[in-house]
Amino acid sequence: MSLELRDSNINGKGVFTTKTIRKHSVVCKVEITRTVTKEHPLDPAQGEMYYHCHYAPDGETLLLAEPYRYFNHSCRPNMFYYTVNKAMYCIAICDIAKNEELTLEYSLCNMFGKEWECRCGEDNCRGHHRCGFAFMEHSRQMEYLPYLDPFIVASYPEEIQKVLEKNLLA
Numbered sequence: 001m002s003l004e005l006r007d008s009n010i011n012g013k014g015v016f017t018t019k020t021i022r023k024h025s026v027v028c029k030v031e032i033t034r035t036v037t038k039e040h041p042l043d044p045a046q047g048e049m050y051y052h053c054h055y056a057p058d059g060e061t062l063l064l065a066e067p068y069r070y071f072n073h074s075c076r077p078n079m080f081y082y083t084v085n086k087a088m089y090c091i092a093i094c095d096i097a098k099n100e101e102l103t104l105e106y107s108l109c110n111m112f113g114k115e116w117e118c119r120c121g122e123d124n125c126r127g128h129h130r131c132g133f134a135f136m137e138h139s140r141q142m143e144y145l146p147y148l149d150p151f152i153v154a155s156y157p158e159e160i161q162k163v164l165e166k167n168l169l170a
Contacts, residue, residue, distance in 0.1 A: 002017055002018045002019045002021075003015050003016070003017060003018070003028060003067050003102070004016050004017075004018050004067070005066065005067040005070055006101075008070075008072055008101055009101075009121070010072040010073070010074065010101065010103070010119055010120055010121065011072050011073075011119055012070070013070045014070055014071075014072045014101045014102075014103075015067045015068070015070050015071050015072075015101065015102045016099055016100065016101050016102065017096055017097075017098060017099070017100055017102060018098065018099070019098055020095070020096065020097060020098045021092050021095070021096040022092065022095055023092050023093065023094050023095050024091065024092060025091070025092045026089050026090070026091055027079050027089075027090040027091065027092055027096075027102065028068070028089070028090050029087060029088070029089050030054075030064060030065075030068045030081070030088040030089065030090060031064070031065035031068060032054075032062045032063065032064060032065060032088075033063040033064065033065045034062075034063050035060055035061065035062055035063075036053060036061040036062070036063050037061075042063065048063060052064055052069035053069075054088070054109065055110060056083075056086075056151065057110075057111065057151055057152055057154075057155030057156065058155065071090075071102055071103065071104050072101065072103050072104075072120070073103065073104060073105065073106040073118060073120060073131075074103035074104070074105065074120040074122055075105065075118060075120050075122045075124050075125045075126055076103075076120070076122040076123075076124055077093060077103045077104050077105040077108070077147075078092060078093055078094055078096045078100065078102060078103055079091060079092050079093055079096070079102055079103070079104060080093060080104060080105065080108050080147035080148075080149070081104065081108065081109050081149045082149060082150065083149050083150060083151035084150065090102070090104075093147060103120070105144060105147070106131050107131050107132055107133050107135070107136050107144075108133060108144055108147055108148050108149060108152070109149060109152070110131065110132050110133070110152065111132050111133050111134050111152055111155070111156045111159060112132045112134055112135075113130065113131030113132035113135075114130070114131055115128070115129070115130045115131070116128075116129070116131060133148060133152065133156075133159075134156075134159055138163070138166060138167070141163050142163070142167055145160075145163065145164075148160070
């Protein structure tokens with residue numbers, strides 16, 4: 001595997017690549033530890049935290065395996081999730097240099113998320129923002145629409161259509 005867990009300048013631990021990755025390459029397939037349910041909740045004593053989860057549009061809460069649970073957010077991400085048949089892949093948005101931290105735009109992974117403070121340090125950082133594609137400013141929605149997870153598009157077609165209609169040239 002060409003992924004390595006290290007200390008991150010963004011937040012706590014992060015995932016770094018040990019080789020150069022070319023734009024549009026499949027970086028990895030994200031492994032899931034298990035589905036979190038009422039019968040099998042997160043166990044903080046085992047280091048299982050809500051921020052180690054992926055919240056799928058169909059209502060499932062998926063506990064990500066290591067190192068995938070440590071992908072940090074960036075307002076200028078270098079990869080995105082692409083989900084097909086409930087299998088999650090990460091695809092490079094741009095060329096990624098060896099030893100670079102792998103980052104996601106969390107708002108491309110969900111439609112309606114929580115508010116939180118971003119510490120990505122990018123020039124275009126939103127700082128305090130409400131996570132979720134629905135809460136991105138329209139120009140950013142249009143910029144990142146091609147990288148929106150197909151699972152999100154399939155789950156929220158009316159909301160995505162509204163974004164497109166708002167930008168329709170007459």
